[in-house]
Amino acid sequence: MARKISDTRRWGFTILAWGVAFLIFFPILWTILTSFKSEADAIASPPKFLFFDWTTQNYAEVQSRSPYFRHFMNSVIISVGSTLLGLLIAIPAAWSMAFQPAKRTKDLLMWMLSTKMMPAAGVLIPMYLLFRSWGLLDTRFGITVVLMLINLPIITWMLYTYFREIPSEILEAARMDGASLKNEILHVLTPMAVPGIASTLLLNVILAWNEAFWTLNLTTSKAAPLTTFIASYSSPEGLFYAKLSAASTMAIAPILILGWFSQKQLVRGLTFGAVK
Amino acid sequence: MATRHQKTLARLMVAPSVLLLLGWMIVPLAMTLWFSFQSYNLLSPGMEQFIGWTNYKYFLSDPAFWTAMQNTLLLVGGVLVITVGGGILLALLLDQPMFGQGVVRIMVIAPFFIMPTVSALVWKNMFMNPVNGLFAWLAKAVGAQPIDFLAQYPLMSIILIVAWQWLPFATLILLTALQSLDSEQMEAAEMDGAGTWAKFTHLILPHLSRAITVVILIETIFLLSVFAEILVTTNGGPGYQSTNLTYLVYSQALLQFDVGGASAGGIIAVILANIVAIFLMRMIGKTLE
Numbered sequence: 083m084a085r086k087i088s089d090t091r092r093w094g095f096t097i098l099a100w101g102v103a104f105l106i107f108f109p110i111l112w113t114i115l116t117s118f119k120s121e122a123d124a125i126a127s128p129p130k131f132l133f134f135d136w137t138t139q140n141y142a143e144v145q146s147r148s149p150y151f152r153h154f155m156n157s158v159i160i161s162v163g164s165t166l167l168g169l170l171i172a173i174p175a176a177w178s179m180a181f182q183p184a185k186r187t188k189d190l191l192m193w194m195l196s197t198k199m200m201p202a203a204g205v206l207i208p209m210y211l212l213f214r215s216w217g218l219l220d221t222r223f224g225i226t227v228v229l230m231l232i233n234l235p236i237i238t239w240m241l242y243t244y245f246r247e248i249p250s251e252i253l254e255a256a257r258m259d260g261a262s263l264k265n266e267i268l269h270v271l272t273p274m275a276v277p278g279i280a281s282t283l284l285l286n287v288i289l290a291w292n293e294a295f296w297t298l299n300l301t302t303s304k305a306a307p308l309t310t311f312i313a314s315y316s317s318p319e320g321l322f323y324a325k326l327s328a329a330s331t332m333a334i335a336p337i338l339i340l341g342w343f344s345q346k347q348l349v350r351g352l353t354f355g356a357v358k
Numbered sequence: 359m360a361t362r363h364q365k366t367l368a369r370l371m372v373a374p375s376v377l378l379l380l381g382w383m384i385v386p387l388a389m390t391l392w393f394s395f396q397s398y399n400l401l402s403p404g405m406e407q408f409i410g411w412t413n414y415k416y417f418l419s420d421p422a423f424w425t426a427m428q429n430t431l432l433l434v435g436g437v438l439v440i441t442v443g444g445g446i447l448l449a450l451l452l453d454q455p456m457f458g459q460g461v462v463r464i465m466v467i468a469p470f471f472i473m474p475t476v477s478a479l480v481w482k483n484m485f486m487n488p489v490n491g492l493f494a495w496l497a498k499a500v501g502a503q504p505i506d507f508l509a510q511y512p513l514m515s516i517i518l519i520v521a522w523q524w525l526p527f528a529t530l531i532l533l534t535a536l537q538s539l540d541s542e543q544m545e546a547a548e549m550d551g552a553g554t555w556a557k558f559t560h561l562i563l564p565h566l567s568r569a570i571t572v573v574i575l576i577e578t579i580f581l582l583s584v585f586a587e588i589l590v591t592t593n594g595g596p597g598y599q600s601t602n603l604t605y606l607v608y609s610q611a612l613l614q615f616d617v618g619g620a621s622a623g624g625i626i627a628v629i630l631a632n633i634v635a636i637f638l639m640r641m642i643g644k645t646l647e
Contacts, residue, residue: 088455091454091455092455092456092457093457095451095454095455095456096456096457096458098451099451099452099454099456099459099462100458100462102448102451102466103461103462103463103465103466104465106465106466106468106469106522106525106526107465107466107468107469109469109477109480109481109484109485109522110468110469110472112480112484112492113476113480113484116484125490127490127495127498128495128499129492129495171374171375171378172375174371174372174374175371175372175374175375175376177371178367178368178369178371178372179372182364182365182368184365184368188643190372190376192639192642192643194375194376194379195639195642196635196639197379197382197383198579199579199631199632199634199635199638199639200383200387200628200631201582201583201604201624201627201628201630201631202583202585202604203583203603203604203607203608203623203624203627203628204386204387204390204624204625204627204628204631205386205387205390205624206607206608206611206612206624207389207390207393207607207611207617207620207621207624208385208386208387208389208390208393209386210611210612211389211617212386212389231378231379231382234375234378234379235379238375288471291473292471292472292473292474294473294474294475294585294586295583295585295586295604298475298585298586298589299608299612308473309473309474309475309586310475312473312475312476312479313475313479313586313589313590315479316475316479316482316589316590316591323483323484323490326479326480326483326484327480327484330476330479330480333473333476334471334472334473334476337471337473338468338471338472340471341467341468341470341471342464342467342468342471345463345467345530348470348530349530349531349534352527352531352576353531353572353576354642357531357534357535357568357569357572
C-alpha cells in the first residue's frame with residue numbers, strides 16, 4: 083500500500099517537473115526547431131511545431147552571407163586562448179598559495195576576488211581609449227588579454243580550492259622517499275591536480291565564450307567572436323527568424339554540450355567555493 | 359618549515375598574477391577617476407581641462423541618471439525576486455523522487471549556457487515581437503490584443519529575459535545546498551509530526567540561508583553590469599525607460615563621446631558595486647577559515 087502511494091507521488095512529481103523543465107527549455111528548443119524551417123514556416127501563424135519541411139538551407143546561407151566560420155573560430159581562439167593564458171599564470175600562484183601559505187595568503191586571495199567585483203562600466207572608458215591608442219581595438223590579442231584578466235581571479239580561486247584538497251601528507255611521504263622536487267611535481271602532484279585543472283579550464287572556456295560586455299565594446303568585425311556577430315542581427319536582419327535561429331544554434335551548441343558536463347564545477351567555481 | 363629559498367620561490371610564483379591584477383585594477387580605475395574631473399569630449403581633442411566636481415554635478419542632476427539608477431535597482435531587484443523565489447521552488451521540486459531526473463536537470467540548467475546576445479534576440483524576435491512572436495499568437499488565440507512588450511514594458515521585458523538566464527544558476531546552487539541537508543534530521547522532524555510547511559520554515563529555509571545569500575550577492579554583482587541584453591533589444595529606450603547605469607555610462611562615452619561625464623558615472627557605479635562587494639567578501643572570507 084505504502085509502495086503504491088509513493089509511486090503515485092513519484093509520477094506526480096515527474097509530470098510536474100517535466101512540465102516546468104520543458105517550459106524553461108522551450109525557447110532553446112524553439113530556436114533549434116526554427117533553424118530547420120524555411121523563412122515562411124518560421125513566421126507561420128499558427129506556428130508549426132514539428133510538421134514542416136525540414137531544411138538545412140539556413141545553415142548554408144548563414145555561412146555564405148557572412149564569414150560565420152571566422153567568427154566561430156574567433157570565439158574558439160579567444161575563449162580557449164584566454165583560459166590557457168590564465169591557467170599559465172594562475173597555476174603557479176594557486177600552487178604556492180595552497181602548499182606554502184604565507185600569513186598574507188588569505189588576504190591576497192580575497193583581494194584577487196575583489197578585482198572581479200569591479201563593475202565594467204567603471205573601467206570601460208580608459209580601456210577603450212588605451213586600446214584605441216595601442217591599436218588593440220578589434221584584435222584577437224587585445225580581447226584575449228582582457229578576458230584573461232577578468233577571469234584570472236576565478237581561475238586562481240578555483241585552482242586554489244582544488245589544490246588545497248590534495249593532502250600534503252602525500253608530499254611529505256614522497257619527500258621522505260627521497261623524491262626530488264622535479265619528481266615530486268611530475269609524478270606525485272600533477273596527476274592529482276589534473277582533474278581540478280580540467281574543471282577550471284572547462285568552466286572558464288564557457289564563461290569566456292559567453293562574455294558579452296568586453297567583446298561587444300572592444301571588437302567590431304575582424305576579431306569579433308560570436309557574441310558580437312549575433313548582436314549584429316539585432317538590426318532588421320533579425321526578422322529573418324530561420325537564419326537568426328541557425329546562427330544562434332551554431333553559437334550555443336558547443337557550449338551547451340560543454341556546459342552539461344560541467345554542472346558540478348559550475349556551482350563551485352561561481353560561488354568561489356562557498357557552496358559545494 | 360619553509361626555507362628562505364622556498365619562500366622566495368613561492369613569492370615568485372604568486373607575483374605575475376598579483377602584478378597583472380594590480381595593473382588591471384589600478385591603472386584604468388585611476389584613469390577613470392582622473393577623467394571624471396576633466397572636461398573631456400572625444401569630439402574636441404586637446405581641449406581637456408580640470409573642472410573639479412562639475413561632471414558629478416551634471417551627472418547627478420541629470421534626470422537620465424536618476425531614471426537609470428531606478429532602472430538598475432528595479433532590474434536587480436526584480437531578477438533577484440524571480441530567480442531566488444523560483445529557484446527555491448524549482449530546487450525543492452527537483453529534489454523530489456521522479457523519473458528522468460537527469461534529463462530534467464539538464465533542461466532546467468540549459469538557459470545559463472546561452473550567450474546573452476542570443477537569448478536576448480531570440481526572446482525579442484521570436485517571442486515578444488508583436489506581429490510574428492509566439493506571445494502575439496497566443497494572445498490572438500485567446501482573442502486578446504497582442505502586446506508590444508519591448509515598446510510598452512521595456513524594463514519588465516528585459517527583467518524577464520535576464521531572469522530566464524539566471525534562474526538556472528539560482529536553482530543549481532540551491533539544489534546543491536539542498537542535497538547536503540541531513541536526511542536524518544528530516545526524518546526526525548517527520549517523526550515528531552512536523553508538517554510540510556513547518557519542515558520548510560524551520561529546517562529547509564534555515565539550511566538554505568547561506569546559499570541564498572551567496573546567490574543574491576553573486577547575482578547582484580553580475581546584474582549591476584547587465585549590458586548586452588539592453589543593447590540588442592531596446593538600446594536603452596524608449597527614451598531612458600530601459601537604460602541602466604552601465605548602459606548610461608556606455609552611451610555617454612561611446613555614443614555621445616562625453617568621456618568626463620561618463621567617467622563620473624563609472625565612478626558612481628564602482629561605489630555602488632563596492633557596497634555589495636563588501637558583504638559578499640565577508641561571506642566568502644568565512645569559508646577560508
